[in-house]
Amino acid sequence: MSVQNMNGTKVKPAKETLPEVEVESNGNGHKMYSYEMLEEIANFLLTKTNIRPIIGIICGSGMGSLADTITDAERIPYEEIPNFPTSTVEGHHGQLVFGRLGEVPVVAMQGRFHYYEGYPLWKCCLPIRVMKLLGVKTLMATNAAGGLNPSYKIGDLMIVTDHINLMGFAGNNPLQGPNDERFGPRFPPMNKAYNYEYRKIAKKVAKELKLDNIIREGIYTCLGGPNFETVAELRMLKMVGVDAVGMSTVHEVITARHCDMKVFGLSLITNECITNYEVEAEANHEEVLDVGKMRQDLLREYISRLVHEFSKV
């Protein structure tokens, strides 16, 4: 099959198994893939599908069914992609789904990679750079998150206006290590991380779908996990203006903005963050997955509409 990369140039079909991973140190003892290796992964995928996606969707925990509405679907399990990480978390299927939402060619990650799984941040974000090399222009990152804003209810949808990169404060960032200008600049700005136009569209579409009572806008933060937060930690996060707490997305968004992808972020509020010692309940992953299931039809409709609208911008 003849394949083209993001620049329209012909590329050779990749080998089924790549040779030993080429690595560079990112200065943190972590090994990184070179641009060429990521290109090989992208080229491999281009030989496996005729879909040329322009929008990439990351399905959050329990939100994998978002990808089930994709038509002409071609599924590629992560295990079959050379040098790709594999999903280890319940509620994360572990495959790429290429196809269309309406007329729009998309690729969805049914399963993302988390720091707590043992992957360094650059590796959690490897699929974003692969998406870029596939020609994806827009990243839609969805996630399950705990609602810290007291006005939020379980099942609400929060359009992410911004994030606080707490792991970055602690010196952990997916862009650490040698910078490859072919992806982006050494010091990327982050004041326009979540596309303003997309956020306006998302509010308009929510109104049209009569979601006014569940749609929110707010600030997301990511902690390393895998444990849920202590009461004291949540109280601190509330003080600094966090509305929803998770264990993903922030580093993915940083990686996407670094390589100039436009970003939309959406959190499904799956549980109430407990900021009171008298409360009996405890956060748990089952609840997170259950709420994902409860909201699956609504999410599918909303995301499909957004994909359609975003493709026109």
Ligand SMILES: O=P(O)(O)O[C@H]1O[C@H](CO)[C@@H](O)[C@H]1O
């Ligand atoms: O961010 P996603 O992958 O949606 O999942 C969130 O939910 C899981 C915890 O229940 C964690 O993985 C957290 O990050």
Ligand SMILES: Nc1nc2[nH]cnc2c(=O)[nH]1
């Ligand atoms: N860190 C964190 N991640 C989550 N993912 C879903 N709910 C939560 C939560 O309450 N805290």
